[in-house]
């Protein structure tokens with residue numbers, strides 16, 4: 001018995017030690033960076049299957065890469081242009097960092113050697129259209145396809161081994177459109193938005209680029225950083241960004257596409273959300289009244305303008321509107337309808353119809369506060385045509401605000417109803 005228990009213990013120690021070695025070995029890469037013992041390095045490689053998670057980047061989509069806290073993915077768009085791209089390559093090489101580059105077809109055509117250098121350095125190479133038009137959100141799908149194909153054709157033509165091209169695409173200016181996304185998805189190409197930019201295409205100082213990169217990263221704690229390897233200010237800011245990432249304990253993750261001999265890194269669906277909900281969050285956030293406007297829940301979150309300093313010279317990076325509805329894969333989870341069955345004629349039904357939301361809100365409030373309810377409900381019933389008229393004529397009529405103010409303490413659920421309406 002004792003003997004077997006010792007054997008078991010020894011085995012578990014071996015397993016534990018092996019586990020520690022496995023976890024520790026990628027981090028050792030940083031220390032192994034030739035000539036730079038203080039390099040930031042690349043902490044791990046994440047293998048993703050574009051078909052499983054086709055739309056990533058919280059600036060526009062529900063999902064992003066399954067990164068752990070303090071993990072960062074560096075991405076560079078619009079190159080290669082030798083003057084700056086080579087400097088970016090050198091800076092990354094000095095720090096043993098692997099990044100993802102989104103190539104413009106015309107640049108690959110003009111500078112195929114630049115593409116080969118990226119591949120030789122072990123970076124991931126995706127594409128970014130042929131001509132970088134900022135009209136993907138409104139061009140005919142045939143034109144979008146030609147742009148996508150041109151970028152892929154010239155980038156892969158520049159490669160010694162075209163199979164090195166990753167099925168990753170970033171829409172120029174992030175001008176997303178449902179048709180374009182669906183087309184890319186149908187081809188197994190992953191659409192990369194980002195989690196935060198550093199405004200390095202704007203006429204700002206390199207110091208500003210550095211500040212924005214760090215500030216926005218710190219705000220989210222992890223994510224995909226969007227940069228451009230064709231800008232002098234990016235070249236100037238990059239060493240500072242990398243040094244600060246190191247000082248703040250961030251780690252670089254290299255993303256590569258899954259293939260037959262390289263399976264995707266196992267992940268849970270929830271890891272693809274920037275901040276997975278905790279067990280209590282859904283209860284706290286969901287309104288007690290089952291008012292789910294399904295159409296609304298299907299719309300995408302717009303990129304945070306605060307994040308982007310909305311008034312930029314290069315407005316095109318900001319998707320102006322999230323037009324249309326997204327593929328179901330990118331939408332928020334819809335709660336089971338049966339779970340929140342809505343009785344006919346209830347306030348909730350009223351809310352979801354074309355009847356006045358204001359009248360419905362009053363009804364909801366009345367229902368919440370039984371002592372004040374009866375007279376108010378009666379009042380609102382008789383005054384209904386008038387209320388409707390007022391609502392149509394002046395959507396933000398101050399007399400309504402007064403009514404709300406004079407009502408008993410407003411239940412939270414009413415507030416959330418109004419906000420969502």
Ligand SMILES: [Zn+2]
Pocket residue numbers: 077078128132172173
């Ligand atoms: Zn671009």
